[in-house]
Amino acid sequence: MRKNYQKIAWLLVPVTIFCTTSIAAAHVFLECGICSARKTEKAKKPDKLTFGVDGRIRYSYMDNLAWASYRDGGEDIWDDRIRAGIDYNPSDDIHLQLWGQYADVYDFPGSGWPRYRFEEDPDIYLANIEMKHLFGGPVNLKIGRQRLDYGDFRVIGLCDWANVGPYLWDAAVLSTRFENGFVDIFYGRNYTKDNDTMHGFALNHDHTFDGAGLYSHYQLPKGRPYIAFEPFFLAKWDRDDDYAGNDDLKDYYMGMRSYGRDLLGGFDYDITYVREFGDWGTEDINAFHFYGILGYKFKALPWKPRVSAAYTVSSGDDDPADNTHGRYETAFGVWGAEYGGEYNLFWFKNFKDRQLNLEILPTDELTVELRYHNYKLEEEKGNWRGFRDPSGSLGDDIGDAVEFEARYLLTDHQDVGVLAGVFWPDDYAEDASSGFDDEATWIVIDWHCSFNWKIF
Secondary structure (H helix, E strand, C coil), X not given: CCHHHHHHHHHHHHHHHHHHHCCECCCCCCCCCCCHHHCCCCCCCCCCEEEEEEEEEEEEEEEEEECCEEEEEEEEEEEEEEEEEEEEEEECCEEEEEEEEEEEEECCCCCCCCHHHCCEEEEEEEEEEEECCHHHCCEEEEEEXXXXXXXXXXXXXXXXXXXXCCCEEEEEEEEEEECCEEEEEEEEEEECCCCCCCCCCCCCCCEEEEEEEEEEEEECCCCCCEEEEEEEEEEEEECCCCCHHHCCEEEEEEEEEEEEEEECCCEEEEEEEEEEEEEECCEEEEEEEEEEEEEEECCCCCCCCEEEEEEXXXXXXXXXXXXXXXXXXXXXXXXXXXXHHCCCCCECCCXXXXXXXXXXXXXXXXXXXXXXXXXXXXXCCCEECCEECCCCCCCCEEEEEEXXXXXXXXXXXXXXXXXXEEEEECHHHHHHCCCCCCCEEEEEEEEEEEEEEECC
C-alpha cells in the first residue's frame, strides 16, 4: 500500500468510528453546497465590541484528480486557515469590521496547482463601515472591503471551500430593508489573489473586475406558503484587452432565483435561471445557466430523510469562430459544480448534471448526505478541460460520480467533517484525457471552529 493510502487509513478509521457511533451535523460541510439553506442564525441585539476567531485545518487526498484536472497519479495536501478580527457597534446606526486572514499549506503538490488559492501571509480580510437608517429611513450604506453573499452563492458569493477564496470586494453597497424583503445595489472591484499578492501585507491589491448590480429578495406575506423570489441584474467589465480580438469585456447577467420551504407538508424547491449577454471582446455573448432542485422531507420517519433531484445546465460554445461567445461564464459566484470548483472537473461551463440526493439527520448534531451525479456536455462540439471535438462524434457522456458527506457538531463552536467520492469516466472523458480511463477518488477531512468573545 502506498504511503498516501496509509495516511488515509489512519485518518479515516477514527473519524468513521466517531461518525457512526453518535455522529451528527448542524451546518453544512461547506458554505456553498446544496444544503446551505439549512444554516440559520438567531437574530439578537449585537454587543458593542466583540473579538472573533474562525479557523480550519483540512486534509485532502486525490487519486487521479488534481486541481480541476483529470490525470494519472495521487496527490495529497494539508492546508489551514485562520481569520480573526473585531466587530464594533458604537451605536445602533454604525457597525465597523476589521478582520485579518492567514492561510498556509503543507506538502504542496507539483505542477498544475495554483498555490495562491491555498497560501496567504497575514492580510486584510474585512475592513468596512456600515451606516444604518440613513435619512431616518430603512436605508443602509456599507463601504470598504467586504463579502457580497446572496442566494445560494451560485451567482454572487465567496465560497469558503477555497482556502483563500475569490471574490472579496472593495465596494459600496446601498441597501433597503422592508417587511418581506430587501433591495441591494452595489458597485465595487473584486480584488485579485495571485502570485504577486499572496505574500506580504498589502492595502492596495490588484483587482480583476469592476462590478455593479442589483440583487433583491421578496417573500410572500406571513400566513402564506414560504416562497421567495430574488430578481437580479449584474454587470462586470474588464479593460485588460485579454478577450477575443484583444478587446475589453462587457458582461451582463439578468435572472432570478425562487425557492420554497415546507410546502404541502414536506416539499421544497430551489430554482435559478441566468441569462448572460454583452461583449466578450469582439464576440457577442449569448449564454445561460439553469439550476433546479425539488426535494421532500419525511418528517415522521426516523432520521427525517430528505430525498431530492436536481438538474444543472450551463451553455457551451459549439463554434469558436462564429463571433458568438456561447459558453457561460460565472458572474461573481461559485464557479464549480461542487465545492467551488477547487478539486473537481466540472465548472459551470458547457455542463449538464443530473443529480439525486439522500440526506439524513441521525441526531441533532449530525448530517449525512449521499449524492449521485451524471455529467454530460451541454454542447458536444464545445470545450471541456481544454479539449474540443469539432465533429461532435465523441458524444456528450463525461461520466458518473457518487459522493458521501458527513458533518458532526462537536460543540456550539466546533465541528468536523468528512467528504469522499468516486468518479467513473465515460467515453468523452477518456478521449479528452488521451485515453486515460481510470476512476478518480478523493477524500477530505477537516476540523472547523468559530468563537466570539464580548469585550464590552
